[in-house]
Amino acid sequence: MKQLLFHVLMVCLFLPILWLIGISLNDYGFPLMEKYHDKSIKFFVALPYCLLIAASLYGSGWVAERLSGSLVRKFGKPDENPQLETGWPTKVFDPKLMEKNRSVFIKNVDNWLKDNMLARVIFGLIIGLVIVL
Secondary structure, eight states: HHHHHHHHHHHHHHHHHHHHHHHHIIIHHHHHHHHHHOOOHHHHHHHHHHHHHHHHHHHHHHHHHHHHHHHHHOOOOOOOOHHHHHHHHHHHTHHHHHHHHHHHHHHHHHHHHHOOOHHHHHHHHHHHHHHHH
């Protein structure tokens, strides 16, 4: 449950910051890069934006980790019954049930990726960025 909350909070916190950085890059960064044709100027204009993205990713992760931990401590346990306290993670994350549903999930994702061209482009960009870095 904590991991699910972490990922949801991470997306909700990081995407607006990324959107603002993109608007700033579009309004100020690209015109400045087009004004000067030297590659070193382009590097020094793009470097702060890359550092801003890295810092916002780290900050969003830190805030999401703290907030998800707090939410799980406050609302995570389904019952106050001590017998269920030790057993609720195994009920929620049953390995046999997850393995059974894995093939269904993978089929659904494969079908979705075959139909959705935008998802292919986004995943391709992410994989390409990871390979380049």
